Amino acid sequence: MPTIVDVQTWVLRAEVPTPFFFAQPGIVTHRSSMVIAITTDDGRIGYGEALCNGHQPADIAAATVDSSLKPLLIGRDPLHTGVLFEECYNRTKDFGMKGAVVGAISAIDIALWDLKGQILGRPVHTLLGGAFRSTLAPYATGFYRVEGGAYPELLAEEAQRHLDAGFTAMKVKIGFGIDSDLRSITAVREAVGDGVRILADANHAYNAGTARRLVRELDDLDVYWLEEPISPEDVDGYRSLVDMGPKLLIAAGENEFSRHGFWPWATTRAVDILQPDLAAAGGFTGVQQIQTLALSAGLALNPHVWGTAIGLVAAIHFLATIPPVPISRAGQEPMLEYDQSSHPFRQHLVEELPTMANGRVMVPDRPGLGITVDRSVLDRFDQKSPVR
Numbered sequence: 492m493p494t495i496v497d498v499q500t501w502v503l504r505a506e507v508p509t510p511f512f513f514a515q516p517g518i519v520t521h522r523s524s525m526v527i528a529i530t531t532d533d534g535r536i537g538y539g540e541a542l543c544n545g546h547q548p549a550d551i552a553a554a555t556v557d558s559s560l561k562p563l564l565i566g567r568d569p570l571h572t573g574v575l576f577e578e579c580y581n582r583t584k585d586f587g588m589k590g591a592v593v594g595a596i597s598a599i600d601i602a603l604w605d606l607k608g609q610i611l612g613r614p615v616h617t618l619l620g621g622a623f624r625s626t627l628a629p630y631a632t633g634f635y636r637v638e639g640g641a642y643p644e645l646l647a648e649e650a651q652r653h654l655d656a657g658f659t660a661m662k663v664k665i666g667f668g669i670d671s672d673l674r675s676i677t678a679v680r681e682a683v684g685d686g687v688r689i690l691a692d693a694n695h696a697y698n699a700g701t702a703r704r705l706v707r708e709l710d711d712l713d714v715y716w717l718e719e720p721i722s723p724e725d726v727d728g729y730r731s732l733v734d735m736g737p738k739l740l741i742a743a744g745e746n747e748f749s750r751h752g753f754w755p756w757a758t759t760r761a762v763d764i765l766q767p768d769l770a771a772a773g774g775f776t777g778v779q780q781i782q783t784l785a786l787s788a789g790l791a792l793n794p795h796v797w798g799t800a801i802g803l804v805a806a807i808h809f810l811a812t813i814p815p816v817p818i819s820r821a822g823q824e825p826m827l828e829y830d831q832s833s834h835p836f837r838q839h840l841v842e843e844l845p846t847m848a849n850g851r852v853m854v855p856d857r858p859g860l861g862i863t864v865d866r867s868v869l870d871r872f873d874q875k876s877p878v879r
């Protein structure tokens with residue numbers, strides 16, 4: 492029986508070359524991530540990541556692992572992913588349930604599945620139940636803003652760059668006032684033409700009342716999905732937008748966590764698309780549970796991705812296993828969120844960065860996550876305080 496003998500965390504942080512902003516207050520000056528390595532007695536190492544959004548420090552997830560969950564993992568069998576997930580959730584329930592604590596559990600779960608794949612000699616997507624597809628359609632996430640930038644002209648230029656790179660879908664940041672948002676979407680549509688799928692992401696900039704006008708106006712501009720129009724606490728508000736019956740799809744979930752958090756979203760059909768992040772909402776084990784809720788409600792599940800290459804590859808494995816909703820010639824296929832924004836260490840962290848060819852991203856077939864992490868990059872960007 493393989494046994495866990497060590498759990499190590501890194502608090503990665505690096506200044507971005509060009510600070511940027513989106514609908515939420517503040518300027519993003521750094522990208523951060525909590526990376527974990529779980530080592531077994533036979534020398535194998537599994538890697539995982541806890542997502543850090545724009546202003547989220549990686550220290551919270553690292554402290555959760557180091558102080559609370561590491562003692563629970565040492566001496567255990569890494570193949571027992573389900574048992575360890577439930578025990579980690581239960582151990583932190585009274586101070587966790589959401590946010591960076593579930594992010595820490597997600598990082599552990601991703602690392603355990605990486606180990607499971609290495610031990611059994613199979614890619615994670617096979618162990619999850621098998622892949623429905625060997626390549627994924629990506630969409631470009633970008634359109635973040637820089638201070639003093641000329642908008643919407645810069646958005647049109649960026650849209651052209653994504654088009655030239657082979658993207659046929661892209662997600663535009665909105666949430667700067669509805670009139671401004673409409674000018675942004677119109678400018679991008681004019682730049683890319685009719686054949687490109689445009690998504691809009693408001694990062695919960697509005698309340699349900701003001702979002703009603705946004706939904707109506709965007710519906711006239713052929714937007715495919717509207718992401719996080721309102722605050723994630725307002726599940727009823729989301730449902731009121733779906734009940735308007737727009738053509739566009741309402742999506743949310745990057746700020747929700749675990750099967751318990753997603754329960755009201757699924758059971759009340761508050762959105763059309765649930766967007767848990769593998770590196771935040773519960774790892775493979777947790778998001779597979781959320782997927783069961785989504786499929787039971789007839790909803791699509793399309794994971795959010797904004798992390799390093801580790802979170803990206805984890806999402807790719809999971810995306811491969813999501814069935815079309817429903818399985819039919821017209822079933823809704825998941826898309827890979829492919830972050831094109833500034834990130835100093837996202838690419839350098841692993842040797843095998845997923846690449847796009849002919850507008851598609853290949854699903855890796857190597858055992859585990861199928862990545863080789865460059866430890867020197869982890870150490871270079873590590874900002875963890877020395878143990879006292």
Ligand code: CA
Pocket residue numbers: 692694718719745
């Ligand atoms: Ca988003």
